[in-house]
Amino acid sequence: MHVRHFDIKGPALILPKRHEDARGYFYEAFRDDAFRQTVADVTFVQDNQALSKDRATLRGLHYQRSPAAQGKLVRCLKGSIFDVAVDIRKGSDTFGRWLGQTLTASGGEQLWVPEGFAHGYVTLEDDTEVFYKVTHPYSPEHEAGIAFDDPDISVAWPFDPALVILSAKDKAQPRLAEMI
Numbered sequence: 001m002h003v004r005h006f007d008i009k010g011p012a013l014i015l016p017k018r019h020e021d022a023r024g025y026f027y028e029a030f031r032d033d034a035f036r037q038t039v040a041d042v043t044f045v046q047d048n049q050a051l052s053k054d055r056a057t058l059r060g061l062h063y064q065r066s067p068a069a070q071g072k073l074v075r076c077l078k079g080s081i082f083d084v085a086v087d088i089r090k091g092s093d094t095f096g097r098w099l100g101q102t103l104t105a106s107g108g109e110q111l112w113v114p115e116g117f118a119h120g121y122v123t124l125e126d127d128t129e130v131f132y133k134v135t136h137p138y139s140p141e142h143e144a145g146i147a148f149d150d151p152d153i154s155v156a157w158p159f160d161p162a163l164v165i166l167s168a169k170d171k172a173q174p175r176l177a178e179m180i
């Protein structure tokens with residue numbers, strides 16, 4: 001697998017090596033030893049899968065508070081997304097900055113979003129399925145969110161913010177400044 005890093009320290013883009021033949025392809029979608037050595041020495045404890053029926057469905061920006069903070073390893077099983085991580089690590093040089101990456105089922109790219117980041121994505125196609133591994137179990141009492149359109153963060157989402165499809169919860173998320 002090939003690993004790329006970003007200006008914001010911590011997150012990584014993972015490009016698994018695909019073996020193609022006449023039948024199709026084979027690849028190691030996740031390998032614990034390689035991940036620990038080249039990306040992060042973490043243990044994944046839960047796998048999540050989400051289907052979004054419509055293009056422009058936006059989920060986020062979400063995180064779990066300490067001591068239930070989660071690292072997330074995100075990929076697309078069907079369709080494609082624009083996946084976003086926002087640095088909310090207190091004292092970080094890049095606090096409040098975001099990075100975005102297109103993840104496609106056809107390309108197999110994976111984004112590693114460590115603890116200390118809020119995470120969100122928007123679907124680029126109808127019937128998009130997202131799969132992600134997390135390093136801490138779901139804990140509703142530690143769930144938190146930030147408005148996807150917080151002007152202090154200014155994520156360049158690939159859709160008009162007025163046109164995205166949101167959950168009731170995500171329509172009412174606070175701004176990052178209100179969280180501190």
Ligand SMILES: Cc1cn([C@H]2C[C@H](O)[C@@H](COP(=O)(O)OP(=O)(O)O[C@H]3O[C@@H](C)C(=O)[C@@H](O)[C@H]3O)O2)c(=O)[nH]c1=O
Nearest residue numbers: 048050059060061062063072119120121137138167169
């Ligand atoms: C996240 C989660 C939700 N649920 C339940 C709660 C609720 O009834 C239903 C849907 O939950 P949500 O509306 O929070 O789903 P969703 O908006 O897809 O939330 C997810 O968004 C992305 C961006 C993330 O990064 C994830 O960590 C998670 O927060 O699923 C679980 O049972 N386990 C879980 O781990």
